[in-house]
Amino acid sequence: LPHLAVHSLFLSTVIFSDLKTPSMSSPSLDLALSVLYSVVPPALNPLIYSLRKQELK
Numbered sequence: 001l002p003h004l005a006v007h008s009l010f011l012s013t014v015i016f017s018d019l020k021t022p023s024m025s026s027p028s029l030d031l032a033l034s035v036l037y038s039v040v041p042p043a044l045n046p047l048i049y050s051l052r053k054q055e056l057k
Contacts, residue, residue, distance in 0.1 A: 005048050013037055 017033075 005044070005051070009041060009044065
C-alpha cells in the first residue's frame with residue numbers, strides 16, 4: 001500500500017504536467033504547481049512511512 005501511494009503521487013504529477021497545454025500555462029499556475037509539488041510529498045511522507053511500518057509488523 002505505501003508503494004501504491006508513492007507511485008500514484010508521482011504518476012499524477014507527471015500526467016498533469018504532460019497534459020497541461022501551453023495556452024493553459026500562466027506564471028501564477030506554474031508557481032502554484034511548484035508550491036504544491038514541493039509541499040505535498042513531504043507532507044505525505046509521515047503517512048507513507050507509518051503505513052510501511054504497519055505493513056512490516
